[in-house]
Each structure stands twice: as C-alpha cells, then as structure tokens.
Amino acid sequence: MTTGVRRRMAVEERRQQLIGVALELFSHRSPDEVSIDEIAAAAGISRPLVYHYFPGKLSLYEAALKRAAEDLATRFVEPREGPLGARLLRVMGRFFDFVDEHGPGFSALMRGGPAVSGTLGGEAASAANALIDSVRQAAYEQIVWHLGITAPPARLELVIRSWVSLAESTALIWLDGRRIPRAELELQLVHDFAALTAVSAAYDAEMAAILTRILADEPADGPFGELVGRLVALAPRQ
Amino acid sequence: MTTGVRRRMAVEERRQQLIGVALELFSHRSPDEVSIDEIAAAAGISRPLVYHYFPGKLSLYEAALKRAAEDLATRFVEPREGPLGARLLRVMGRFFDFVDEHGPGFSALMRGGPAVSGTLGGEAASAANALIDSVRQAAYEQIVWHLGITAPPARLELVIRSWVSLAESTALIWLDGRRIPRAELELQLVHDFAALTAVSAAYDAEMAAILTRILADEPADGPFGELVGRLVALAPRQ
Numbered sequence: 001m002t003t004g005v006r007r008r009m010a011v012e013e014r015r016q017q018l019i020g021v022a023l024e025l026f027s028h029r030s031p032d033e034v035s036i037d038e039i040a041a042a043a044g045i046s047r048p049l050v051y052h053y054f055p056g057k058l059s060l061y062e063a064a065l066k067r068a069a070e071d072l073a074t075r076f077v078e079p080r081e082g083p084l085g086a087r088l089l090r091v092m093g094r095f096f097d098f099v100d101e102h103g104p105g106f107s108a109l110m111r112g113g114p115a116v117s118g119t120l121g122g123e124a125a126s127a128a129n130a131l132i133d134s135v136r137q138a139a140y141e142q143i144v145w146h147l148g149i150t151a152p153p154a155r156l157e158l159v160i161r162s163w164v165s166l167a168e169s170t171a172l173i174w175l176d177g178r179r180i181p182r183a184e185l186e187l188q189l190v191h192d193f194a195a196l197t198a199v200s201a202a203y204d205a206e207m208a209a210i211l212t213r214i215l216a217d218e219p220a221d222g223p224f225g226e227l228v229g230r231l232v233a234l235a236p237r238q
Numbered sequence: 239m240t241t242g243v244r245r246r247m248a249v250e251e252r253r254q255q256l257i258g259v260a261l262e263l264f265s266h267r268s269p270d271e272v273s274i275d276e277i278a279a280a281a282g283i284s285r286p287l288v289y290h291y292f293p294g295k296l297s298l299y300e301a302a303l304k305r306a307a308e309d310l311a312t313r314f315v316e317p318r319e320g321p322l323g324a325r326l327l328r329v330m331g332r333f334f335d336f337v338d339e340h341g342p343g344f345s346a347l348m349r350g351g352p353a354v355s356g357t358l359g360g361e362a363a364s365a366a367n368a369l370i371d372s373v374r375q376a377a378y379e380q381i382v383w384h385l386g387i388t389a390p391p392a393r394l395e396l397v398i399r400s401w402v403s404l405a406e407s408t409a410l411i412w413l414d415g416r417r418i419p420r421a422e423l424e425l426q427l428v429h430d431f432a433a434l435t436a437v438s439a440a441y442d443a444e445m446a447a448i449l450t451r452i453l454a455d456e457p458a459d460g461p462f463g464e465l466v467g468r469l470v471a472l473a474p475r476q
Binding site: 111112125129154155157158161162165166168169170173174177179180184185187188191192195196198199200202203227230231 | 349350363364367371392393395396399400403404406407408411412415417418422423425426429430433434436437438440441465468469
C-alpha cells in the first residue's frame with residue numbers, strides 16, 4: 001500500500017519533470033523541431049522511458065502547453081488596489097516576462113501553422129486553440145473584475161477583448177526582431193487600453209461614464225495622466 | 239487541337255464554378271460541416287465528378303480559401319486621393335461587407351481549431367494560416383502606400399500591423415451576436431487607427447511627425463476631426 005502510493009508519487013514527479021524539460025525545449029525552438037530523443041536526452045532518461053510516461057510527442061506537447069497556459073494565467077492575477085493604470089502596467093510587465101521566457105514557442109503557438117500542426121497534426125492545433133481561448137477568457141475576466149463591473153455592456157466587452165488581441169499581436173511583433181524596447185511597449189499597451197476605451201466613449205454615453213470613473217481614480221503622474229498631458233501637447237493649436 | 243483547347247477551357251470553367259459553389263457553402267457554415275455530397279448536389283453534378291476536378295475536400299477548400307483571400311485583398315484597394323480618414327472608412331465598409339458575406343466561414347477560418355483542422359487535417363490549417371498571413375501583409379502594404387512612406391520605422395510598422403489584428407478581432411466579435419451596429423464599428427476602427435498612432439506619437443518624435451502630417455490633411459468634419467472634437471469634450475476640466 002505504502003509502496004503503491006510512493007510509486008504513484010514517483011510517476012507523477014517524473015511526469016512533471018518531463019513536462020518541465022519539454023516546455024523548456026519547446027520555449028526555445030519551434031515544437032516542430034524538438035524530437036522525443038532530445039527530450040529524453042535533456043531529461044537524462046531513455047527514449048522508451050519517455051513513452052512510458054507519455055504515449056507520444058502530442059500528449060507531452062499538450063501537457064507542456066497546459067502548464068504554460070496555467071503559468072500565464074497566474075501572471076494576470078493582481079490585487080484590486082490602487083489606480084487601474086498602475087495595475088495594468090504591472091500585469092503587462094509580467095506578460096512580457098512570460099513572452100520573453102517562452103519566445104519561439106509562444107510565436108509558433110500563436111502563429112499556428114506548420115510549427116504546431118505540421119508533425120503534431122490537426123489534433124494538436126485544436127488543443128492549442130482551445131487553450132489559447134481559455135487564457136484569453138481568463139484575461140478578459142480579470143479586466144472586468146478590476147473594473148468592478150458585473151455585467152459589461154457589449155461595447156466594453158468589445159474594447160476589452162479586442163485589446164487582449166492587440167496585446168498578443170504587439171508581443172508577437174516585438175519578438176520578431178525586438179526592435180522596440182519592451183518597457184516602452186508595456187506602457188504603450190496600457191495607453192492603448194485607455195485610447196480604445198476613449199474612442200468607444202466618444203460615441204457612447206455608457207462607455208463615457210465608465211471612462212470617467214476610471215480616470216477619476218488616476219493620479220496625474222500615473223500612466224494615464226502622463227499620456228493625457230503628452231497628447232494635449234501634441235494636439236494642433238486650434 | 240481546337241477541341242483540346244475547348245476541353246481545357248471547359249475543365250477550368252467547371253473548376254471555377256465548383257469553387258464558387260463550395261465558397262458559398264463554406265461561407266454560411268463551418269467547413270467542417272459541409273460534405274462533398276452537398277457540394278455536388280449544390281453544383282448539380284455527381285460526387286465522382288467533383289473528385290474528377292478536385293482530388294478531395296482539402297484541395298477544394300484550399301481553392302475556395304484562395305479565391306476568398308484574393309477577393310478580400312481587392313477590397314483594400316483605394317485610390318490615393320483625399321483625406322486618409324475617409325479612405326480608411328471606405329475600406330472598412332468593404333471589409334465589413336466581406337465579413338458579412340462570409341460570416342461563419344470567416345469565423346471558422348480565423349478562429350482555427352477543429353472547424354478547419356478537424357476533418358481537413360493539419361495541412362488545411364497550415365495552408366489557411368499562410369493565406370491569412372498573405373492577406374495581412376497586403377493590408378499592411380496598402381496602408382504604408384497610402385501613408386506615402388517608403389521605409390516605415392519599427393514603431394509605425396507595429397502600429398499598422400497591430401491595428402490590422404485589431405480590425406480582425408473587432409470583426410470576429412461583431413459576428414458573434416452582432417450586438418453593435420457595423421457602421422459604428424467601421425468608424426470606430428478608423429478612430430482606433432488614429433488613437434494607436436497618437437499613443438505611439440506621444441512618446442516618439444518620428445511618430446509625432448507622421449501623425450502631424452496625417453492630421454494636417456484631415457478636414458474638421460472628417461472622421462479624425464470629429465473624434466478630436468468629441469474627445470476634447472470628454473476630457474476632464476483641468
């Protein structure tokens with residue numbers, strides 16, 4: 001009995017170790033280019049032993065993806081305290097940490113295509129898409145919670161969800177050459193959120209009320225306040 | 239010889255007709271749910287005859303996708319005349335026409351996942367992703383051309399490419415329930431483009447110069463001018 005429990009724990013520990021090793025390899029090269037032999041070598045075990053814990057590369061890839069998705073979702077967690085701009089900026093910092101740590105794997109995953117579906121097949125692509133959607137949904141729900149709104153109107157839902165996709169594409173473009181400092185992009189995305197909200201608020205009273213409430217709590221030297229000052233300085237003299 | 243030419247023309251015409259029929263079906267239901275039998279019935283030919291022109295559903299799906307991509311790319315074409323805001327608004331109108339016409343097919347394609355890779359396999363997902371990227375690239379190049387810029391700086395490239403992804407996600411969210419009038423979203427996306435450019439310009443002199451040049455040609459009653467007026471009205475009194 002005790003031996004059985006100990007053995008199951010050992011199996012689970014070994015599985016978790018293999019997932020960690022695989023995730024590390026998938027993070028640095030396109031999953032398409034990582035072989036089971038390499039994973040076995042990196043884990044210091046034999047190829048057949050890898051297959052003992054995971055029936056194939058697909059199941060190992062899915063497990064690694066699941067761990068990465070859970071990791072990313074935890075980085076969205078932020079206490080509901082202080083100005084919204086500063087909270088969002090901290091989350092953007094942790095989001096770019098994640099993107100930085102998993103660069104090539106993140107690109108391959110988000111771009112879909114041969115890197116994921118090539119050797120791993122359509123099933124991997126479907127599993128990956130479902131996980132990506134669950135992370136997007138977690139991001140959406142976090143923001144709604146931070147805004148303190150229980151039933152978001154359609155226009156607010158649109159702003160939040162489309163901003164989440166803007167954050168994804170900004171990170172992907174950053175990874176492709178890293179030509180702009182990431183700290184600049186983290187701040188830019190916070191501003192983009194305010195800007196997209198403001199555009200929606202310009203034509204809708206309900207959104208204008210939400211924007212006014214957000215801005216009321218922002219300090220003049222926070223990211224939102226600073227942006228307003230800079231934009232006013234840019235505006236053509238009328 | 240003449241008969242040979244005529245036969246090849248007849249084959250090509252029949253292929254084009256089948257592509258049209260398939261695209262129509264793929265536009266209104268997820269490609270996963272459309273069978274070769276249905277395509278044959280809609281085209282008024284037998285199932286074996288469909289296979290005579292296309293070896294399988296995958297090749298027919300790819301041909302339909304290619305036609306849709308070419309169709310979408312033509313809708314981006316706009317003469318380089320008049321204020322930029324008005325040009326972009328006309329393109330957004332044609333983009334939403336396309337999204338409207340191909341609703342369920344567009345959703346299935348852009349969301350990836352089982353609808354595309356399920357029965358069609360990873361190869362379909364890869365081909366679809368390559369086509370989507372080519373359309374994104376066409377959109378990017380059109381905008382650069384309209385801005386009259388030959389070597390876009392990294393920050394402008396980021397703004398344009400991330401705005402293209404914003405337009406995609408806005409269209410997808412619109413399709414999911416159509417809870418916001420599309421005309422409002424077409425105008426909103428034009429404003430979003432100006433807003434994202436303005437955020438980037440707030441922290442970068444090169445982007446500020448580009449924004450100033452764009453705004454100089456905008457009439458006060460154009461989409462950009464109207465937005466500025468509404469935003470100024472929203473801004474907290476200081």
